[in-house]
Amino acid sequence: MKGYPLITKSQARRNASIKHIQKAYQKQYRHIKGRFPKARISKVVALRSQNSFYDLSNKQIIKKAPEDLNIHLLLEELREKGICGLSGSGFQTDKKVKAVVDAKVKEKVLIINAVACDPGLIHDDWLIKHELGKIEKGIALLNKYIGFNRIILATKEKIDSRDYEVCLVPNRYPMGAEKILINHVLGKNFAANEIPTMKGILMLNVQTIYAIYEAIYEGVVANTRLITVADLSTGEALVVRVNVGDKVIDILGQTLGKRPRLTPYFGEGIMMGRETNQEDEITLTTNFIGYGEAISYNQEARCRRCGACSRKCPMQIRVDKIIAAIEKNNLSVIKELHPENCIQCGACTYHCKAGKNTMALVEELKG
Numbered sequence: 594m595k596g597y598p599l600i601t602k603s604q605a606r607r608n609a610s611i612k613h614i615q616k617a618y619q620k621q622y623r624h625i626k627g628r629f630p631k632a633r634i635s636k637v638v639a640l641r642s643q644n645s646f647y648d649l650s651n652k653q654i655i656k657k658a659p660e661d662l663n664i665h666l667l668l669e670e671l672r673e674k675g676i677c678g679l680s681g682s683g684f685q686t687d688k689k690v691k692a693v694v695d696a697k698v699k700e701k702v703l704i705i706n707a708v709a710c711d712p713g714l715i716h717d718d719w720l721i722k723h724e725l726g727k728i729e730k731g732i733a734l735l736n737k738y739i740g741f742n743r744i745i746l747a748t749k750e751k752i753d754s755r756d757y758e759v760c761l762v763p764n765r766y767p768m769g770a771e772k773i774l775i776n777h778v779l780g781k782n783f784a785a786n787e788i789p790t791m792k793g794i795l796m797l798n799v800q801t802i803y804a805i806y807e808a809i810y811e812g813v814v815a816n817t818r819l820i821t822v823a824d825l826s827t828g829e830a831l832v833v834r835v836n837v838g839d840k841v842i843d844i845l846g847q848t849l850g851k852r853p854r855l856t857p858y859f860g861e862g863i864m865m866g867r868e869t870n871q872e873d874e875i876t877l878t879t880n881f882i883g884y885g886e887a888i889s890y891n892q893e894a895r896c897r898r899c900g901a902c903s904r905k906c907p908m909q910i911r912v913d914k915i916i917a918a919i920e921k922n923n924l925s926v927i928k929e930l931h932p933e934n935c936i937q938c939g940a941c942t943y944h945c946k947a948g949k950n951t952m953a954l955v956e957e958l959k960g
Contacts, residue, residue: 627763630907638830650817680798681861698793708769713863731806825885855884864939890950902941
């Protein structure tokens with residue numbers, strides 16, 4: 594398993610600083626309505642100050658894209674400069690773009706995912722507020738060589754634009770998951786084995802768009818990225834640009850300093866992280882590093898039958914029934930409960946009153 598939630602609802606409720614951050618976040622975005630997904634996990638971190646940005650990177654610049662760019666050269670540039678999905682997928686962007694270009698459909702749609710729904714990540718929000726001009730140039734570049742019928746920026750922020758649609762996204766988790774967001778934005782459902790790019794829908798994280806701008810207009814290689822660095826015990830957070838390959842422990846030392854009473858973590862986000870060590874390095878899929886309380890899940894605890902895990906599951910998996918089957922050693926019924934639909938968002942674990950890592954239990958049964 595790649596990771597686990599680094600904070601739970603019970604932990605958040607016991608922490609006065611985090612409770613204050615969550616209430617402020619809920620108040621800020623309560624005007625955006627939405628009922629699905631059911632989990633509403635607000636941010637547990639906030640910028641330490643308005644100037645809480647650190648650039649610890651060493652940009653590698655090779656060459657700008659040629660002026661006579663076309664779609665084939667664009668794909669080569671994206672491949673050469675190593676552009677990939679920066680939301681945590683790490684999938685090569687040139688392959689994703691090519692799939693949309695080759696799709697035999699009448700309408701092609703670009704969705705920019707600026708939802709930043711993980712409760713411990715704030716760097717996408719920072720990008721929208723501080724680098725929107727470059728992001729819009731990246732959007733225009735893709736549109737020039739692909740020709741989208743619709744361009745939609747999915748975000749919680751009110752933005753005025755004549756060049757693309759802005760779709761406000763409710764304060765729900767995991768709203769940023771690809772197929773869930775497509776359903777919200779376009780009203781289209783996709784089966785587990787369907788691939789949106791094959792239907793002409795290209796969804797890219799806002800930081801990936803930013804990386805495309807830098808690659809084409811400035812010749813920047815994708816050897817750096819923005820991450821959120823945070824102390825989950827206080828909720829203080831920074832946005833930091835780091836090099837791929839930097840030691841996690843070194844970046845923590847340069848930004849937050851040593852916090853010996855807390856546990857150092859890193860991962861795709863705080864809903865998918867793990868304890869770090871001296872050798873762990875920043876990768877293109879690292880979105881979060883920070884400190885937090887030592888967290889241990891009690892897999893032997895008896896389920897309290899509250900049903901929160903199932904109510905909050907965005908894939909509508911009956912997690913409570915899966916847990917009951919495990920406790921009764923009745924695994925013959927597991928297949929009909931479809932654990933393979935789990936997207937590892939961690940919402941069930943976050944809400945578990947028994948202190949179990951229910952996501953891990955479901956994940957073990959996916960095969």
